Amino acid sequence: xxxxxxxxxxxxxxxxxxxxxxxxxxxxxxxxxxxxxxxxxxxxxxxxxxxxxxxxxxxxxxxxxxxxxxxxxxxxxxxxxxxxxxxxxxxxxxxxxxxxxxxxxxxxxxxxxxxxxxxxxxxxxxxxxxxxxxxxxxxxxxxxxxxxxxxxxxxxxxxxxxxxxxxxxxxxxxxxxxxxxxxxxxxxxxxxxxxxxxxxxxxxxxxxxxxxxxxxxxxxxxxxxxxxxxxxxxxxxxxxxxxxxxxxxxxxxxxxxxxxxxxxxxxxxxxxxxx
Numbered sequence: 001x002x003x004x005x006x007x008x009x010x011x012x013x014x015x016x017x018x019x020x021x022x023x024x025x026x027x028x029x030x031x032x033x034x035x036x037x038x039x040x041x042x043x044x045x046x047x048x049x050x051x052x053x054x055x056x057x058x059x060x061x062x063x064x065x066x067x068x069x070x071x072x073x074x075x076x077x078x079x080x081x082x083x084x085x086x087x088x089x090x091x092x093x094x095x096x097x098x099x100x101x102x103x104x105x106x107x108x109x110x111x112x113x114x115x116x117x118x119x120x121x122x123x124x125x126x127x128x129x130x131x132x133x134x135x136x137x138x139x140x141x142x143x144x145x146x147x148x149x150x151x152x153x154x155x156x157x158x159x160x161x162x163x164x165x166x167x168x169x170x171x172x173x174x175x176x177x178x179x180x181x182x183x184x185x186x187x188x189x190x191x192x193x194x195x196x197x198x199x200x201x202x203x204x205x206x207x208x209x210x211x212x213x214x215x216x217x218x219x220x221x222x223x224x225x226x227x228x229x230x231x232x233x234x235x236x237x238x239x240x241x242x243x244x245x246x247x248x249x250x251x252x253x254x255x256x257x258x259x260x261x262x263x264x265x266x267x268x269x270x271x272x273x274x275x
Contacts, residue, residue: 042090044124055082056113070110094120133196143193150175162211177234
């Protein structure tokens, strides 16, 4: 008896996107909206985060040696119950045993409340960013095109403490500059679209979100320039580009690019950059 080996080949069927204005397209957009709305409703808002921090502060232990404030697992569970009463069940997921185990513990098994709170804030911030980007993703393919990324940054500016007072006439240019930074790192193949997941995990988004923090006194001007997305930094980049763009056509030729940084760029680098 001969035994034959039968190989089953899986054929990938291309996904057909519904036409704009069709019933299926309308249903798809409505389903997406309702899903994102549901995800947004279960997020902690600013008041919830304030209440969470207050609960942590009122139920912590002060380390006599280091002065840092910490909680053990028993207090952690107690805080979870208090927060659930004050905020609601949407905060419960942050107080799981697995989350407690993620943080460094001292010899008494306690974790720092600040580390935990920053973890909650970053999780909420990233989830909100994912929701906002998904809303702007018109074709729902998980990628953002440059104009969609610009719209996301434009919507973010009023909520960033260090950018909310940006001159109105500079907003469009700022969004354009910031978007190019994201696409340089998140679209290395130059396909003209960047993966949302890659954007969320990028250092670029983390650096941009740091502008949520209030700037320290006026002396922080030097620190702000260290953040690539700060207003001072982007204005400097814009001024530098305008100075290099001798013919004012909005692009830099190889000859104009040779003037950057006193001609320190090599000819090979400039040729590759213009491909």
